[in-house]
Amino acid sequence: MKECIDRILKGQFEYDRGELSFSFLHLELNIHEGEEIEGSFTVTGPKEKLSEGTVSSTEIRMEVLTDSFSGEKSEISYRFHGEGLTGSDVIKGYFRIISNRGEYMLPFTVTVEQPKISSSLGDIRNLFHFANLARTHWDEALHLFYSNQFHYIFKGNDAQYESLYRGLAKENMSQHNMDEFLVAISKKHPVTIECDVQSFEEEAPSQITDRSIVLTKGGWGYAHLKVDFEGDFLYGEKNYLTDDDFLGSKAYLHFRIDPQFLHGGRNFGCIKIYNEYTHIKIPVTVSTVDFDEKKHSSYVRKKRLTHELLRSYLAFRGRRVSSRQWMADTGKLISRMFTEDPDDIEFKLYGVHFLITAGRLSQGQYILEQIMPEIDRLARLGNEYGQQTYCYYLYLQTLISREESDIQRATELIEEVFKRHPDNWRIAWILGYVSDEYSLNPQNKWMLLQSQYERGCNSPIVYMDAFTILKNKPDLFLRIDDFTISVLEFAADQGILTIPVMEQVIYLSGNARSYDKRLVKILKACYQSQESDDALLSLCSLLMKGERCDKESYTWYRKGALKQLRLTRLYEYYMMSLPEDEDGRAIEDIPRVVLMYFSYQSSLPWDKNALLYRYIYEHKDDYPELYESYRFQIEKFLVGEIEKKHISPALGWLYEHVVTAQMIDAQNAQKFLAILYTCRIVVEDPDIREVIVIYDKCRSQMHYDVVGRICDLPLYGSEYTILLADANGDRHAASAPYTITKLMNPRDLISLTTPYIQSGTENLDQFLCELGRSAYTITLENASRYRDLADSDVIREDVRAQIRSDLIRFYYENDFMRQLSEYLNIIEPEKLTQRQRGEMLELMVLTGMFEKAIKWLRRYGCYNIDPKIIMRLCGRAFDYQRDYGDMVLSEIAWYAFQQGKYDEPTLLFLCNCFKGTIREMRDLFKASESYGMENRDLMERILEQMLYTGSYLGDHVELYKNYVRTGAYPDLEIAYLSQCCYDYMVRDKVTEPYIYSRIEALYKSGALLPLVTKMAYLKFYAYADPIEREVVVKNLESYKKDNGITRNNEVCKAFLKDLMSQDLYFGFFKNYATLSSMMYSFADRTILEYHTRPNIRCKVHYLLITDENTDDTGEYQVCDLRQMYDGIYATSFIVFYGEQIQYYITEEPEERLDENGHVKPQKLTESGVLSVTDENFTAGLRQGMYGLINDMMMSEALNDDRAQFKLASEYFKNKFLVEEFFKPV
Secondary structure (H helix, E strand, C coil): CHHHHHHHHCCCCCCCCCCCEECCCCEEEEECCCCEEEEEEEEECCCCCCEEEEEEECCCCEEECCCEEEECEEEEEEEEECCCCCCCCEEEEEEEEEECCEEEEEEEEEEECCCCEEECCEEECCHHHHHHHHHHCHHHHHHHHCCCCHHHHCCHHHHHHHHHHHHHCCCCCCHHHHHHHHHHCCCCCCCEEEECCCCEEEECCCCCEEEEEEEEEECCCCCCEEEEEECCCEEECCCEECHHHCECCEEEEEEEECHHHCCCCEEEEEEEEECCCCEEEEEEEEECCCCCHHHHHHHHHHHHHHHHHHHHHHHHHCCCCCHHHHHHHHHHHHHHHHHHCCCCHHHHHHHHHHHHHCCCHHHHHHHHHHHHHHHHHHHHHCCHHHHHHHHHHHHHHHHHHCCHHHHHHHHHHHHHHHHHCCCCHHHHHHHHHHCHHHHCCHHHHHHHHHHHHHCCCCCHHHHHHHHHHHHHCHHHCCCCCHHHHHHHHHHHHHCCCCHHHHHHHHHHHCCCCCCCHHHHHHHHHHHHHHCCHHHHHHHHHHHHHCCCCCHHHHHHHHHHHHCCCCCCCHHHHHHHHCCECCCCCECCCCCHHHHHHCCCCCCCCHHHHHHHHHHHHHCCCCCHHHHHHHHHHHHHHHHHHHHHCCCCHHHHHHHHHHCCHHHCCCCCHHHHHHHHCEEEEEECCCCEEEEEEEECCECCCEEEECECCEEEEECCCCCEEEEEEECCCCEECCCCCEEEEECCCCCCCHHHHHHHCCCCHHHHHHHHHHHHHCCCCCCCCCHHHHHHHHCCCCECHHHHHHHHHHHHHHHHHCCCHHHHHHHHHHCCHHHCCHHHHHHHHHHHHHCCCHHHHHHHHHHHCCCCCCHHHHHHHHHHHCCCCCCCCCHHHHHHHHHHHHCCCCCHHHHHHHHHHCCCCHHHHHHHHHHHHHCCCCCHHHHHHHHHHHHHHCCCCCCHHHHHHHHHHCCCCHHHHHHHHHHHHHHHHHHCCCCCHHHHHHHHHHHHCCCCCCHHHHHHHHHHHHHHCCCCHHHHHHCCCEEECCCCCEEEHHHHHHHHHHHHHCCCCCHHHHHHCCCCHHHHHHCCCEEEEEECCCCCCEEEEEEEECCCCCCCCCCCEEEECEEEECCEEEEEECCCCCCEEEEEEEECCCCCECCCCCECCCEEEEEEEEECCHHHCCCCCCCHHHHHHHHHHHHHHCCCHHHHHHHHHHHHHHHHHHHHHCCCC
16 A cells, blocks of 8 residues: 555556456355355456455455455455354355455355255155155155254254154164154054955865965055964965065965864964054964864764763762752753764763663663664774773663672673773773772772873863762871862862861861962862861961962951961061052051061061051051051161162152151162152053163163063153164054053152262253253252263253353352353363353353453354453453454454444454454544544554545545544655545546645645646636636735635646646636736637546547638648646637637547457547637736737627727737837847
């Protein structure tokens, strides 16, 4: 800029600076979050001229890499830093270009795009769009679902599903999990499956045969099915069906039938097709070829008749029916048998047996004789069935004949058969009745029957005969073995136990070493029969040996407790089996004797102890003395259970009502916190192996095992999502139902743990609890806890950032400056949101951490920062001497100033350091002026920049006045005045009178003024005060008009002399014609002045028109116009009254030849007429020879001969005197 001043002082001005053009008028950029982007734009100046300047940015994030340029065309590079910006942020600013071709503010807008996901259907902006994509392009949606960009979709209402997504997206590329996600958020319905058959029936094939079932998928989404085949003859190729098995909406399930695993008759199997939403069961029936439905039905009916006959027989033997009733019922059954199959040999034998029993021996004998050939045939076959039938025939014969020899012969034959078939209980039973060895000796018969039992016989007939032996001979009942128990169990079922047998059972059961559920059944029957204490004692003792603690056993333990049986650990088993409701309350009152028993010591399991102690606490008003004896025991128990982290509904109730602050300490507080929020989840699907909890505020996921469909786990707060995982690793949200129950109500108990929990995982648990109740509050007591949470990697980064922000605010509000400074020093700005960074920045400024605050501003700029914070920072941290030239600090301070937030220190810094456009600096000057600040340097920079750029302010003269008042730098002032005068002379720009008064003052002070200032001074006063002859005559030295403009004629004379010495003249000279004698030479001159570009060859073409020669078609004369100054051309003519000079002006082009080599024609730029009228003359101009001639011509035109004569005389008189006194030397 100093070079520019020197150039102006030398009189070197630029007539046409030209303008810069840019490759864009408004730069618009779209970036992603945190993106850094580079670019460039082109600055083009006028051709064949050197354009130079500087480029800066009003936005700190927009770094100008090319901060200066020089040349006809330049490329300006920039880099925008998007670090810390988030979607929808819009950064606006300007490139500030200050050049020798003017000043420009080139706007730019940077928009941070909302993170989005692109797809074949367009941008995926929400979950509704994603569901549409999944419906039409499942595979594409699957890849998007597991992409790193998918989490951007969780905005607005969709944010509630982010935790669900984090849980289901854990297993990469699982189609099941994505389908589960869409179903859980209600964006689709589960896929339905339909089968083309309800059942499958066919005849047995001769070889392995393939069959298929068509499955139809309804809806859209991922289909996954499990397939189970039940039946040895059924098997399939696949046990799973997935989407890959469906062609469109159809899938074929192939299975095979293997005939080698078929048995005769009907073979039943089943195909099960199922998943979380679908359960299809298809029965499969395969019938062998030889299967006869009619025969099969008959076979079933015959079996039923035989079974009814047996039941009737047992009822009779058990004395539940009379002999008459039994005979009647049996007769009817025999008749039905004969009706069903009159040829059946077994039915005939049953009929003979009935006739014999009814005393109709002859009829029985007749039938036996009729069937004898068939019996012989069967016997000769030698198979077991034939031999068995033959023995039954022999037995019936003995019943009819009653002859000893017949009986002996039959016995021998039956014994012979029995030796061959010792496992046939029917033959053994017959032998027991015909052989004296067994029929007369109960012990032998018992052993016979026992041997059959040991061989696998479970026939009720055998049990009935064995019990009859026991009933009749109790002395045989000396020990309880397996056979005896089975017999007694049969008797108990039949209700035929006798008192002696029961007494023996009760006695012997006390010696039982192990638990036997059949013996329990027998003892129950014994007690129900006579309700003896011995039976109850034996029963309870046996149940305890089996460690039975179920609800059924509770009934017997309770009876024993109420009867106060003397049985060791009876009361323990009573409590262990005592059922409780869902709330952990005993379903019945506990007997007082039991309460007294446990009042001193209890060895019960912890959950049963909790049930007992709860009962005592709830009934402390009923048992005050007992409660006192229990109180210490209860408190000690609770402390121990807290240490073990035990929880149950009953124990939870005790925690709520009994735990006090004295029971909680640093050792157990963490455990008690987990207990307080333990819940019980019960799942329905037995395949579920794990419960997964995803907390909204946590980064990691919590896993808990499911045991027996139950999972006890702590659930803190309410901001979490629960998923279930099966054995295959698939996760379920909506497809696996479960119930959740709180095991206790924490109420205010969490306050007991707070003083002892300051760090670790439990600190996170307590934080989640506090979120569930309300917004957390940092206090003096928990500040260290939150400091630990802010450093925890388990918590999500956005939550940690908020905790840091709140923690720092807490330190500041409570004057913990040391902690505040320490924390501000270690905090990482990239982990904070914009709002949080602004808050931290404010605290840094308030606590004097200026260097760190400035560092943050350099990195992230001032976007969305409170300008008051910047103002405070400027006033306290910026030093204009130290920081001079730091453009970033200048822009930081300028940001606050632009927002109307500034004070005197901020203004002082900006006035000394800021370098913006002249309009920006003018605003800065006015603001500083309002504070009464002297800013000579700022004014000087503005004036220098005006001269350099060619840009002007509307009030630049006022600025100049202030500059002069503070003491102007001479060269700058003269350069400024010269430029103003140049603009006035050459460009006809309006200039204020103060400029010319200042020129006059400088001239009087002896300053060397450029020629242009003198020209402008003369021109201004020539046209500002049109001179009237009378005024000039009265006061030739000076005069003053009503407008207050004063002209110094002496100064004018001096300036005119300087111009005339260089042979310069201008149109305004005529206004000074009478100022001095040296101007008389212009009295007879009419000056033609023409303005155009400098250094252009201009010609005037003119034609003189007089009264005698009025023809304007004559030949024009041509002469060159002389350039008096840059772009100002002039020539002069002598024109008398009545004459006219008609003219036009042409300019030669700068390039004479066109592109084709032809001479370019001259350009006509102006035309007009010059003449002399009466108004052109003032009193002064009418003197002299030229004036007399013009007066004579005017008189002639007016036909005033007398005046004309007088003027002619005067003219010749003057001519004579001139010639006489002024002769040539």
